Every structure is written in structure tokens, then in C-alpha cells.
Amino acid sequence: MNIVFLDEYTLGGTDLTAIRQLGNYMGYASTRPEQVIERSKDAEVIIVNKVIIGRKEMEQLPKLRLICVAATGVNNIDLDAAKEYNISVRNAVGYSTHTVAEATLGSILALQRQVIYYDRYVKSGAYSASGEWVNFDRPTHRLWGKNWGVIGMGNIGREVARLATAFGCNVAYASTSGAIRKEEYEQKDLDSLLAWADVISVHCPLNEHTKGLIGERELALMKPSSLIVNVARGGIVTEEAVAHALDNGVIAGAAFDVYPTEPMPADSPLLHIADKDKLLLSPHNAWSAVESIETLVECIATNIKNYQQGN
Secondary structure, eight states: OEEEESOGGGGTTOOOHHHHTTSEEEEOSOOOGGGHHHHHTTOSEEEESSOOBOHHHHTTOTTOOEEEESSSOOTTBOHHHHHHTTOEEEOOOSTTHHHHHHHHHHHHHHHHTTHHHHHHHHHTTHHHHHOOSOOOSSOOOOOTTOEEEEEOOSHHHHHHHHHHHHTTOEEEEEOSSOOOOOOSSEEOOHHHHHHHOSEEEEOOOOSTTTTTOBOHHHHHTSOTTOEEEEOSOTTSBOHHHHHHHHHTTSSSEEEESOOSSSSOOTTOGGGGOSOGGGEEEOOSOTTOOHHHHHHHHHHHHHHHHHHHTTO
16 A cells, blocks of 8 residues: 655654554655645555645546545545545544643733743843832733633633633633534623633634634624634634734734744734734644644554554
């Protein structure tokens, strides 16, 4: 069985022995769109993280039977075409649940306590030169007692809700699919959740229902003291609207780990807000703890083994 991994770099140099030993393996650090077909022409199994496998690619890869997505989201795969060409698509579920949830809490705590600003203040020498034992340049806030709104109560959203509850928050959620499920947290419609919450965290998939879900109108419903963090997919929260909201005091702070275009372009409005300490940015690595990547490799290997066994 020929196995091709088209963007190995996305796993950060982790040991791939568990995958390599399952067949004739070929790995590429990265693959441009025009290289996909040539590199995959003899593959029965393709592994991708962000490389797009669409109808055009599938129709020229007659040996392809399995696409393993080295992630949870499968928006880079044409699922309708895969079904038509009898190609199985298997993703990795749950490998980064705790990691992304921890990153979500960490981002909010950093914004609440102005961690970046005060770290820079001390390291700059300003604290040593001040002659004062404490500094109040920027107000800080506690998380205990705040209202935390979760958008998307899946595995990650549920873990964020559990952690937020442990920190003393009141938790409610909104479902982007419209499904009504029995959860231990109150369910609200999106507008009500936005108006109620001190913190909003986004954990839903990117699809036709969630693209542009949070824009200027939705941000205007939020409290001026509120914070929003998107660790789900770029495009769910509109960057231009958030930049405008931060610059005009509509909300107090935001954190992004995901962007519509990755890497984000140099002219992104998020890079040009007036008060940069209102915004925390990371390069789509909320999921990337060493332990999570090791679990991800195990998930991919299991998906291939299950395919080999006809499961």
C-alpha cells in the first residue's frame, strides 16, 4: 500500500514511525497545489493537513481510496466528490481537545490580567526605574463570576465550559446548527448569548452557516467590557469588524489563533489596530502541544489500520 503525506511540516517534526511502517511511505514537507497530482498518482492513501484535495485532484487519482486528514476539520476536502469516487475520508477527533481548551482559557486570562503589557513593562526596565512597588497602568480583572458564552458545544466547547466553570464562571452556549440537546449548561440563541456574556469563545466548524457568523452587528450586541476569542476557524469571526470594534471601544479585547488566509497577510486589519495590547494573536498553534501531535499521529495510524482491516 502506497501512503503519501503531502504536508509533513504541519506536524512539527514529530516521529512518524507509526505511520511509516504501515506501507510504502513517501513524505513531503509541503506541497503546492500544482504538485498534488504528480506526487499522489500512485497513492492508495493520502495524508493531508491543509492541502486541498478537490474534485479535480480526485478524478486524476484512480488509485486513491483513503484520505486521512491530519486535523479535525475537513473543509479542505471535497466530501461530495469523495463519496462519488468511493474515497473514504477520515479525520482525527479529540486529539487536541484539552490543548485547545487550555489555550482558550490562557488567552482570556492573558487579556483579563494584561499579562503581555506587564511582562513588557518589567522587562523594559521601566519597573526598576519607577521607584514604586506596584503599577496600575492598565486595569486588570478577575475571571471568577463572569459570564462565559460558548459558541459550539462540541468536544472542545464542552471542555472549555468545564474549565470556565472550574474558574467560577457562569456558562451558557449557543448552537450554530440549531440543534437542541440536553447539556448541563443553559442554551441561548446567539444574539442573547452575545448580549449576556463577558467572554465569548468560538468552537464551531466553518461552513455555510458559520462563515461571517460574528460581524459588526453581532459585536455591537456585546458589552463594552467583553472579550472574544476565536480558536475554531478563520472567517467565522470577521477580522475587519473586530479591528473596528477594538479601535472604537465596542469590545474590550480579542484573541485570534485562526485566520481566513494563513499565514495572515501583512495588511490584515488585526495587525494595525491602535492599541495592540487589546489583541492577542497566535499562528494557528493552539492545538499544537507536543502531546497532542503525538496523539494525532496515533489517530492517523489507527485510521489507516482500520481501512486496511475493512473497518
